[in-house]
Amino acid sequence: MSLLERIRIIPLTVRVPAMVALLMMVVSLIISERVLDRLNDMQEQHLNGVAGTYFDGLSTVLIPAVLRQDVWETYDLLDRTRTMFQALSPIETVVTGRDGLVLASSDPRKIPVLSRLPDAFSERGTSGDIRVDWQSDTGFGTRPLIYQGKTIGTVHASFDISHLVAERYQVLKTLLATNALLALVFAATGYVLTRRMVKPVTTLAQHMRASAAGTPHTIPLAEFPRRNGELGDLFHGFNALVEAERERSALTRRLAEEEKLASLGRLASSMAHEINNPLGGLFNSIDTLKQHGANEAVRGTSLSLLERGLAGIRDVVQAALATYRPDRSGRALVLRDLEDVRLLAGPQIAGRRQTLTWMSNPADLTIPTLSGSAVRQALLNLVLNASAAAGDNGAISVETRLQDDGSALILSVTDTGPGLPKAATGVLTSPEPWPAAQLAGGLGLWMVRKMVDEAGGHISLGRREAEGLTIIELHLPISLSGGETSHAA
Template sequence: MARRFASSWPLTVKIPTLVAMLMVAVSVLVSQQVLSRLQATQEKHLQEMGNAYLDGLSSSLIPALLRHDVWEAFDTIDRAKGMYRGLAPAGTIVLDAQAMVLAASDPRAVPTGLSLPANVAARFPPGGGFLAEDDGSRAYLSRDLVFQDRTLGSVYASFDTSHLAAERREVLLTLIASNAFITLILAILGYLVVKRMVRPIRLLSDHLQQSASSDVVPVPAEFQAARGETGRLFRSYGRLVDAVRERGELAQRLADEQRLASLGRLASGMAHEINNPLGGLFNSLDTLKRHGDKPLVRKATIALLERGLGGIRDVVKTALVSYRTGGECRPLQPADLADLRLLMRPETERRAITLNWTSELADSVAVDATKIRQTFLNLLLNACAASPNGSVVLFSARQAGTALVASIDDSGPGLPAEAARFLTSPDEPRSPYEPEAGLGLWLVRRLVAEMSGEMEVETSALGGTRIVLRIPLREQETLSDVA
């Protein structure tokens, strides 16, 4: 949990935090070494002062031990305590050769003539030497009193070392305060330095995030002119932006060319569709010239001319509506789909393709009619281009709730995987421009995206590809405002 939380921190926080943690670790080690060295120095100094204290006592206590003079021993202890106030002697005990107490600075706790109490003897190191308590409040020192190679007794001394422990605590608090201050200053400096260092990376990251939701934007020229790795990074990003823009312009040009190519194919079919009734029209004119004086012939011929010219007018009208740019954004009518079917007739007749047409639209549908017609026409031309001669193409359109649902099935070998990903994945940047990928796919995806629609690519029951479109319905006010 902590690792996942820390991984979300920015670099401007991670690096100063790491520096602060390292500083704390170093401070702990340094403080421990300083305190250990200070304690060792204090104990060494205390031991030297204690030995000096015992040296002074020894020279004065030996005569009293030789004479077993208790009062002289008491007097020596009292005088020594006054002379070594800086050493802070807490207690002194003198034992004779039989290990009996001769004198003590506190005779009530350690009576004269008795052996040294076990609890008192346990505080001193065995065999003489120096010993300090763990809490630092007391230190103990003992020594045998020897005269002419004869042990006359021993002396035990304890010292108050609480002031030394207090000094170590003050040093510890000073170290903590100074290290905390230095760590805080270094963490702030580290934050400012890292923030300045990652500023170019953050700027580049902001541009990349902006590019993901809109057009790519180059960084300002002053950043690209910077020296070092930052400048090279920005210049590389600038070249990437130029390449992306060039590719977008190329994709737009290719889409326009594909649209014109599909229009050319459609124009060829229109020419065929118009040329068919022209022969009959000329024959009708010839009939009028020869037999125009006959009312029945004239009436029948004029009706034939009207139907032929009306058919040509319908073909031209539907073609113009399909490729009209701009203008009013009107809802889709059932007649629009009938026009599409009429536009596809030359292509299907030329390829002997059976176009099974199913439309359940009985009234207008609140979608952009122009964009829907262009989308359906491109997909139908693709389906016919992918299907072999004499095969079947299916078209179906219906309103399902708040969406227009349409499907187009072909009998071809199937849409390439790259083209399918391009149609169904909004984040797919590559557009399949290969001829076998079909015409107008880029235009189809763009039109569907503009209508907030979705596409699915499936396997058709005919053995080819089935493309399903779902276009959400819009309010009538929205359609009228788009114009």
């Protein structure tokens, strides 16, 4: 992770105060540098002024003694003037003659008379300006002694500037303390202001996370920002979005119920037709028994017809009960139970003179992790939709099989229809829930998508233009954590 990415993950309430404090430190550094630079100029100007006065006084009194090369008088003048310039704090003063030899010094034992000027003094030059060495707390200066336009000697002096260094240090401490205090004040102020600014966003984020985890709820007015503005508009927009989502969910549930009732109506009509067909033959058998019941051959034929007719009605009723009765026991899926879909969809397929090919392999497989009623209902919806798409004299094929590695159950429904419309394709394959306003006529497919999502599977669509076939496959994962897949006895 790069440094920039690490900075971005720091909370805003920490980042902003830190940036304010950093900015204040940079500004303080620039201001401190300018203040110290200005103070340095002022101190040097002050030192030059005081030292100039010192050199002027010395030059006036020393010229006669230097002209006479009077060592004792020169030393006496240096000793007496030393006490007169205590404010300058001279450390050492040396007077040389025109030949460069020492004529007198404030410390004769260190620098003897008529000796060569030490290199430390000669390196300081002959300029009248003061050179400051802040590292050694010392200032240095020289002044030539001029008489009638000729240089007759030179005065060399060093000064104690520790009081100026202490002043600089005191100013620096004051600047650092002031800047640090200001940085803390600005950082604290930035933290408080940022917390106040971010609080509405945090509130909104909490409600959004809660909405993503469950049923969305509107934000109470008590949690709204005190002042209306962009954040207030954002809160109102979120509440409007929640209300719209509630209305959409309610509309979806209502449409699903209406679709279910319509499906039940079509199923009841189909069952009535399926049951009504054998009833005529059953009543004829009963009349035949009444009239010719004594005849053993007639009696056997009539009873056999009655038994087959009643068995057919029983199978239709049992298939309807298995598919639409609430699965209170949570019974596992047995692939053989999917045969009920053939009976339920049979009347609609027969009414349109369609052919149905059914392939189940293996038919006796039990899958504990899938709900039998939910899968049957989804497969029935797909078969009924395929029948509606195939049209009269069309062909429908249903296949149930396991994936090659045994990790999923695949339910495949193929029809000879023109293909799925865009809305139906969106309902089955869209990453996001399909808008409720566009679900009209497609609630059966929507219920199929809902079952597949709850099972953790996916839907794949295919089209073979050369053969005119549309293929819908449901891939339902088989999780062994809920119990081993087994074969029914």
